[in-house]
Amino acid sequence: MRNYGSCVALLVVDMQNDFADARGSLHVAGAESILPVVNAQIALARANGSMLVYTQDWHPPHTPHFKVDGGEWPVHCVAHTWGAELHPALDCPPGSPMILKGTNGEDGYSAFTMRDPSSDERVPTLLEPLLVESGVSDVVVVGLATDYCVRATALDAIRLGFHATVLTDGVAAVNVQPGDGERALAEIEAAGAVLATSGAC
Secondary structure (H helix, E strand, C coil): CCCCCCCEEEEEECCEHHHHCCCCCCCCCCHHHHHHHHHHHHHHHHHCCCEEEEEEECECCCCCCEHHHCCCECCCCECCCHHHCECCCCCCCCCCCEEEECCCCCECCCCCEEECCCCCCEEECCHHHHHHHCCCCEEEEEEECHHHHHHHHHHHHHHCCCEEEEEEEEEECCCCCCCHHHHHHHHHHHHCCEEECHHHC
């Protein structure tokens, strides 16, 4: 992977209470253990002049994304609730860009695009123009969850022409089916992303 610098952005994906705290409604096993890795990468990226971008699921109280409304998932990361807040142990410098996903009830898996679960229409977030305008060519992805938002973000990054690296010790998987996380990493790598550990940065 390319070392951190002005052309590299660290994407910190969905390190929110509902995913990263054991009390959260959609807790990801192992989420707490990746927090030190993520924070170390944030410090390293800042020290080397890289952009930091944080993403948050930011759902309305009712959305086709939720099981109670016909979707797949328990209610989670409802805007302006504790569950939607970034985990308090996460280092987040003031003024860091935030990309909010699923704000109008979409499936907010990728940091780059959102999908309407009813019409299947995809709409972009503000992330791609933010990176392009900042001269970013490479992204490093950490956060939650490997088999959903990390996977979708990395695949979109490759599709949009960015060089993408996923830090395997800086992500954790939901694993609805055993092995989903490993299969997601294999798919990401096959698409052209680099899989690395934090020690390689």
